[in-house]
Amino acid sequence: MTDVQQLVNGVLKGDKRSIARTISIIENNEPEAQKIISLLYPETGKAYLLGITGPPGAGKSTLIEKLAKELRNRGKTVGVVAVDPTSPFTGGAFLGDRVRMQDLSTDPGVYIRSMATRNHLGGLARATKDAARVLDASGKDVVIVETVGAGQSEVEVFRVAHTTIVVLAPGLGDDIQAIKAGQMEIGDIFVVNKADRENANKAVSDIEAMLEITTEKKGWKPLVVKTSALTGEGIAELLERIDEHRKYLKTGELDELRKERVETELVDALSQKITESIVNELKQKEEWNKLAQKILARETDPYSAADKLLAKRLKTTKKR
Amino acid sequence: MSKKEKGRKIRVVIAKPGLDSHDRGAKVVARALRDAGMEVIYTGLRQTPEQIVETALQEDVDVIGLSILSGAHMTLFPRIMELLKKKGLKDVVVFAGGIIPEEDVPGLKKIGIKEVFGPGTPTSTLVNFVKENAHKR
Numbered sequence: 001m002t003d004v005q006q007l008v009n010g011v012l013k014g015d016k017r018s019i020a021r022t023i024s025i026i027e028n029n030e031p032e033a034q035k036i037i038s039l040l041y042p043e044t045g046k047a048y049l050l051g052i053t054g055p056p057g058a059g060k061s062t063l064i065e066k067l068a069k070e071l072r073n074r075g076k077t078v079g080v081v082a083v084d085p086t087s088p089f090t091g092g093a094f095l096g097d098r099v100r101m102q103d104l105s106t107d108p109g110v111y112i113r114s115m116a117t118r119n120h121l122g123g124l125a126r127a128t129k130d131a132a133r134v135l136d137a138s139g140k141d142v143v144i145v146e147t148v149g150a151g152q153s154e155v156e157v158f159r160v161a162h163t164t165i166v167v168l169a170p171g172l173g174d175d176i177q178a179i180k181a182g183q184m185e186i187g188d189i190f191v192v193n194k195a196d197r198e199n200a201n202k203a204v205s206d207i208e209a210m211l212e213i214t215t216e217k218k219g220w221k222p223l224v225v226k227t228s229a230l231t232g233e234g235i236a237e238l239l240e241r242i243d244e245h246r247k248y249l250k251t252g253e254l255d256e257l258r259k260e261r262v263e264t265e266l267v268d269a270l271s272q273k274i275t276e277s278i279v280n281e282l283k284q285k286e287e288w289n290k291l292a293q294k295i296l297a298r299e300t301d302p303y304s305a306a307d308k309l310l311a312k313r314l315k316t317t318k319k320r
Numbered sequence: 321m322s323k324k325e326k327g328r329k330i331r332v333v334i335a336k337p338g339l340d341s342h343d344r345g346a347k348v349v350a351r352a353l354r355d356a357g358m359e360v361i362y363t364g365l366r367q368t369p370e371q372i373v374e375t376a377l378q379e380d381v382d383v384i385g386l387s388i389l390s391g392a393h394m395t396l397f398p399r400i401m402e403l404l405k406k407k408g409l410k411d412v413v414v415f416a417g418g419i420i421p422e423e424d425v426p427g428l429k430k431i432g433i434k435e436v437f438g439p440g441t442p443t444s445t446l447v448n449f450v451k452e453n454a455h456k457r
Contacts, residue, residue: 017408020380028328091329092354098375099364105371105378112378116329116359 004032008039014138016111022134023113027127037130040137045258047079047136047143048246051161053123053183056149058167059193061100062229064144068104070235071142077109079135079143083124086116093117097146111135123147123154132160150183158186159261162254163245165238167191168207170199184210187222188245195226195233220248282309330358330454331381335372336365337400340390345418345439349385352443353450369396373403376412382454385446386433388418393428401431413453417441 007025010018022040026033050067052060061082068078082097093116104110113131120126124147135143147157158164166187190211192203207224214222223241227234249257282288291305334350336343343365350360361379363372376384384404386397397416404412416428417437425436435449 016377020378024380090355091357093359094350094354095361102364105374114361114379
């Protein structure tokens with residue numbers, strides 16, 4: 001049995017081994033996980049959370065290395081949680097984000113953790129948010145969450161981050177792509193990376209044109225920044241823009257945002273626990289097997305069967 | 321705590337210490353371990369012992385695989401083993417591969433390298449080795 005309190009104390013002191021073990025325990029959903037989260041929770045909420053998303057190969061990891069270095073120059077400590085996909089066939093994963101962040105690996109003010117999605121959808125792993133929390137509790141000033149190379153609907157990161165940055169590269173598509181739902185809606189800041197390439201200005205103007213016709217949500221108009229993670233061009237400007245967004249959130253948006261998120265999380269936690277407990281209970285019943293057999297025989301369908309199971313369960317609850 | 325609990329995955333760092341830039345072999349090994357259901361963290365080329373150990377620490381890995389073709393293993397590996405000890409990572413299993421002369425192997429095992437695999441080792445041998453040793457942690 002791991003000594004939970006000792007681990008938590010280690011995390012709060014910024015001890016790397018404790019942070020590493022704690023994230024693993026949460027990631028593996030080991031029995032101590034919930035206890036650890038509840039002990040760390042009061043110490044969280046201090047770090048600024050940056051979400052970085054965008055398609056594979058846009059330069060997210062390289063950009064994070066440059067951003068983190070610039071933040072270090074400004075005296076900030078940095079945590080990074082970088083997510084890569086798990087194979088749906090073997091359950092294995094190749095986590096390659098560190099390759100682009102080599103200069104950070106021995107900096108005592110930086111902690112990087114690679115994480116596999118373990119088949120969680122949405123662009124993050126189930127445990128990503130909690131891993132970010134562990135880094136927050138360990139005293140990092142800024143925690144950067146990098147999603148998997150994202151497609152159009154991997155948008156979960158915007159529920160985790162204070163500022164969401166969508167990283168794009170020139171030549172990925174025209175203004176029609178820019179108008180689509182999903183990814184293109186979640187950016188507080190859009191980065192056109194690889195500005196050293198041709199067509200960077202065209203990409204910037206496509207995105208800007210798209211933003212022109214977007215109905216402003218809550219007073220923040222997303223910004224577009226051109227960067228080259230290779231040369232470092234635009235990195236300082238990007239940090240200025242992040243700061244602008246942070247200041248904007250401070251004017252009152254942040255409290256609202258936080259409350260919204262806490263409620264969403266509460267609903268998620270409740271749904272998970274309710275589902276678990278009710279399903280486990282129903283599975284014990286004879287009716288469960290009977291209905292499963294009926295579905296197999298095409299005598300009923302899953303939805304009607306679920307209705308039946310639930311109706312009975314609700315009736316017994318009422319009687320109590 | 322049993323490491324074989326549900327949800328527990330073997331985590332491995334595959335690292336290229338030193339100055340040689342040939343990582344075909346390292347990538348083949350990384351891919352084989354990935355296909356065996358493990359989570360493989362690849363460091364990229366030209367890693368210092370400090371970078372490798374720091375990565376193993378932050379990523380909470382069970383196993384480190386070192387790939388080296390430059391001939392500097394007798395200098396770099398002892399440094400890595402020393403740093404692992406210093407950082408409290410004595411329980412991490414280390415194996416090596418690449419171009420390592422037969423006569424160097426006993427010396428490397430003496431400093432704690434669990435196994436040395438030469439060119440032509442079937443990937444299934446590696447996979448079995450990692451699976452057998454990772455959970456002894």
